[in-house]
Amino acid sequence: MMNLDEVYWSSRYASGRTGWDIGYPSPPITQYLDQLDNKSLKILLPGAGNAYEASYAFQKGFQNLFILDIAKAPLEKFKKANPLFPAKQLIRDDFFNHNETYDLVLEQTFFCALDPELRRDYVNKMHELINPKGRLAGVLFNRKFDFQGPPFGGTEEEYRSYFSEKFDGVFASCYNSIPERMGSELWINLRPK
Numbered sequence: 346m347m348n349l350d351e352v353y354w355s356s357r358y359a360s361g362r363t364g365w366d367i368g369y370p371s372p373p374i375t376q377y378l379d380q381l382d383n384k385s386l387k388i389l390l391p392g393a394g395n396a397y398e399a400s401y402a403f404q405k406g407f408q409n410l411f412i413l414d415i416a417k418a419p420l421e422k423f424k425k426a427n428p429l430f431p432a433k434q435l436i437r438d439d440f441f442n443h444n445e446t447y448d449l450v451l452e453q454t455f456f457c458a459l460d461p462e463l464r465r466d467y468v469n470k471m472h473e474l475i476n477p478k479g480r481l482a483g484v485l486f487n488r489k490f491d492f493q494g495p496p497f498g499g500t501e502e503e504y505r506s507y508f509s510e511k512f513d514g515v516f517a518s519c520y521n522s523i524p525e526r527m528g529s530e531l532w533i534n535l536r537p538k
């Protein structure tokens with residue numbers, strides 16, 4: 346298993362090797378947020394990086410919003426860019442050590458950043474973190490990569506084999522991906538079983 350730890354991710358930020366970072370809020374996530382009426386939902390963005398989706402959500406009135414990342418640099422950057430965002434809602438921790446519960450967890454290039462051997466652990470951890478009536482929503486890569494990850498890709502069939510034990514819901518071709526990822530993402534909207 347690869348050691349994709351805090352040192353690894355911090356060095357990626359320090360050296361600017363952040364090819365995953367699209368520089369603006371991901372449209373599948375913002376369009377999903379746009380149709381949610383309940384602004385008091387408790388939301389987590391794990392592996393949030395520069396968390397443009399969190400800036401967007403906060404500006405739209407979602408205040409019960411938490412950002413979690415193992416690396417310090419993007420959290421500090423977010424804090425500077427969003428001075429009104431409560432510091433206690435910026436969490437520096439390993440996702441697998443985080444113990445809280447949420448109504449909604451948003452997935453944006455976090456699953457693909459983890460060693461594939463951790464996929465079952467990711468599903469189990471998400472199940473612990475999400476309230477019985479909560480949701481896991483976001484995007485997963487629906488393609489393989491011909492180089493050593495991260496990112497690590499996969500197929501709908503493979504993802505279903507992990508998620509189906511603990512979640513029910515939608516896996517659909519994503520129609521509102523960014524142009525560079527069009528046709529290579531799955532939208533997921535899952536409820537815990």
Ligand SMILES: C[S@@+](CC[C@H](N)C(=O)[O-])C[C@H]1O[C@@H](n2cnc3c(N)ncnc32)[C@H](O)[C@@H]1O
Pocket residue numbers: 349354355365366367391392393394395396413414415416419438439440441453454455458
């Ligand atoms: C590929 S980047 C994606 C960042 C952001 N979601 C985006 O789309 O720009 C993966 C992020 O997950 C964070 N990360 C990796 N492993 C983590 C873990 N075990 N717990 C929390 N964050 C983690 C990294 O520091 C990095 O910011």
